[in-house]
Amino acid sequence: MKTLISRRNILKTAGAGAAVAALPVNLARAAKPKVVVIGGGPGGATAAHYIAKDSKGAIDVTLVEPSKIYTTCFFSNWYIGGFRNFESITHSYNRLADMGISIVHEYATGIDPDGKTVTLSDGVKLPYDRLILAPGIDFKFDEIEGYGPDSTEIMPHAYKAGPQTVLLHDQLHAMKDGGLFIMVAPPNPYRCPPGPYERVSMVAHYLKNNKPKSKILVLDPKGKFSKMGLFQEAWARYYDGMVEWLPGEMLAGGVKSVHTASMTVKTPDEEFKGDVINVIPPQVAGRIARDTGLTDASGWCPIEPATMESKLAPGIHLVGDSTIAGDMPKSGFSANSQAKACAMAIRHELTASRAFPPRFANTCWSLVAPSDAVKVGASYKATDEKIEKVDGFISSTGETGTLRAQNAEEAVGWYSGITADMFG
Amino acid sequence: METYTVPKMPARRIHEGSRPVFVLTVFVIWAVLTPCRPSQGADLEYGAYLASECTTCHRADGETEGIPAIVGWDEQHFIDALKAYLGKTRDNPTMRTIAKRLTDEDMQALAAYFRSLAD
Numbered sequence: 001m002k003t004l005i006s007r008r009n010i011l012k013t014a015g016a017g018a019a020v021a022a023l024p025v026n027l028a029r030a031a032k033p034k035v036v037v038i039g040g041g042p043g044g045a046t047a048a049h050y051i052a053k054d055s056k057g058a059i060d061v062t063l064v065e066p067s068k069i070y071t072t073c074f075f076s077n078w079y080i081g082g083f084r085n086f087e088s089i090t091h092s093y094n095r096l097a098d099m100g101i102s103i104v105h106e107y108a109t110g111i112d113p114d115g116k117t118v119t120l121s122d123g124v125k126l127p128y129d130r131l132i133l134a135p136g137i138d139f140k141f142d143e144i145e146g147y148g149p150d151s152t153e154i155m156p157h158a159y160k161a162g163p164q165t166v167l168l169h170d171q172l173h174a175m176k177d178g179g180l181f182i183m184v185a186p187p188n189p190y191r192c193p194p195g196p197y198e199r200v201s202m203v204a205h206y207l208k209n210n211k212p213k214s215k216i217l218v219l220d221p222k223g224k225f226s227k228m229g230l231f232q233e234a235w236a237r238y239y240d241g242m243v244e245w246l247p248g249e250m251l252a253g254g255v256k257s258v259h260t261a262s263m264t265v266k267t268p269d270e271e272f273k274g275d276v277i278n279v280i281p282p283q284v285a286g287r288i289a290r291d292t293g294l295t296d297a298s299g300w301c302p303i304e305p306a307t308m309e310s311k312l313a314p315g316i317h318l319v320g321d322s323t324i325a326g327d328m329p330k331s332g333f334s335a336n337s338q339a340k341a342c343a344m345a346i347r348h349e350l351t352a353s354r355a356f357p358p359r360f361a362n363t364c365w366s367l368v369a370p371s372d373a374v375k376v377g378a379s380y381k382a383t384d385e386k387i388e389k390v391d392g393f394i395s396s397t398g399e400t401g402t403l404r405a406q407n408a409e410e411a412v413g414w415y416s417g418i419t420a421d422m423f424g
Numbered sequence: 425m426e427t428y429t430v431p432k433m434p435a436r437r438i439h440e441g442s443r444p445v446f447v448l449t450v451f452v453i454w455a456v457l458t459p460c461r462p463s464q465g466a467d468l469e470y471g472a473y474l475a476s477e478c479t480t481c482h483r484a485d486g487e488t489e490g491i492p493a494i495v496g497w498d499e500q501h502f503i504d505a506l507k508a509y510l511g512k513t514r515d516n517p518t519m520r521t522i523a524k525r526l527t528d529e530d531m532q533a534l535a536a537y538f539r540s541l542a543d
């Protein structure tokens with residue numbers, strides 16, 4: 001198999017098109033290793049992109065993603081705050097298709113790890129040599145009484161970007177001045193740790209400028225959160241008196257039930273009525289990972305740190321929010337970083353390309369006000385036990401406006417960079 | 425360069441002589457077809473691997489929107505810029521975190537790789 005691949009590459013490199021055509025094409029095609037990627041977000045799209053780009057045609061790559069367009073979760077808060085339009089956070093897979101990746105817009109309904117096939121919603125079975133799952137998160141709808149999939153149309157989560165993001169945005173715009181915006185924040189672990197609090201900042205920015213008599217109430221099961229001091233400094237500085245954050249210890253643990261008809265949410269001791277209610281539910285690895293037995297008792301997927309290969313099913317790799325990624329947070333940046341390590345390991349396995357020790361990284365920028373962004377970041381390495389933090393940083397309270405404006409500009413540059421890195 | 429072995433997948437297997445014909449063939453093709461690469465001897469493949477950490481933010485196509493383009497730079501200038509994050513002249517914490525774990529060899533490979541992207 002590998003001899004054939006070598007010959008094909010050499011001939012192609014030499015520009016001997018006629019000679020390539022003279023090869024036993026069917027045999028050569030049959031010999032090409034196949035990688036199937038399920039999920040077209042930061043993890044899946046990046047993995048497909050890098051395997052296709054770096055294998056230079058030696059590996060057949062298929063990306064299974066039901067949606068023809070992808071709206072990024074990152075920067076969806078900027079849209080809610082009025083800092084981006086919706087089109088600017090929505091992307092197609094056209095450039096990945098142009099690179100030779102087969103894009104299949106179907107749901108993956110099942111995986112046979114022994115037979116190495118993926119079954120699609122149209123009944124087609126895709127064979128694979130290596131499978132990458134990037135299924136992201138699902139919501140645990142059974143954990144907040146009264147909050148089911150249908151409730152999301154009334155109390156949006158807006159934590160998988162797309163129509164939900166637009167719904168929350170439109171509800172905010174339709175809210176009366178003097179209204180109450182309630183956020184039910186999620187328990188750990190969840191996607192994008194600073195995400196709910198950046199959203200609070202963006203909603204506050206919108207309300208301050210458009211409906212200044214309104215209030216925001218955050219009902220949080222946690223006692224602390226990512227970049228807490230930085231967000232609280234910003235809320236006091238820019239939106240004084242508008243944002244009230246209540247920790248779990250003041251809520252007898254947090255919100256236990258919701259009632260969509262009356263627009264109320266309940267803790268064990270209290271009831272709150274809101275005009276717009278954003279419920280970000282508890283989270284778990286995406287369905288296909290759970291159905292395939294790739295999750296442990298925590299609901300998340302254990303992986304080999306250096307290769308992102310499942311600890312429970314050899315030959316299947318996982319990247320992004322669904323994984324137990326040691327010290328790395330669940331973020332689009334992390335998923336993108338893990339996808340490159342995974343792509344390198346799979347190319348090495350299938351084509352004997354060189355492999356190096358993966359260097360993972362993450363940075364999360366959060367916009368707190370116009371031209372004011374804070375950031376947290378770290379570098380990571382793979383040890384035998386986990387993905388381990390090497391070094392990190394976080395913005396400080398009291399920083400200069402110049403520095404914060406640079407951060408905001410940098411965040412815009414990062415968005416441009418990572419989306420090009422994902423979608424080609 | 426760090427010495428490292430990917431679990432279950434021996435790193436740099438290609439150089440261990442398991443397929444001498446393949447290695448020799450690839451080398452010959454590389455040598456014939458790429459006579460004018462920047463920094464003769466720089467490990468561009470290693471640079472490409474290191475660069476994947478950069479391209480989350482710095483676009484590989486050299487386009488720029490809020491984060492500087494780093495494609496096509498003079499290699500010494502590129503290395504000097506990275507080293508400036510190790511001293512007091514440049515203080516971006518994101519870049520400092522990245523620069524801190526780059527060896528001189530890493531920086532040379534990165535500089536050569538990003539220079540090569542402009543060709």
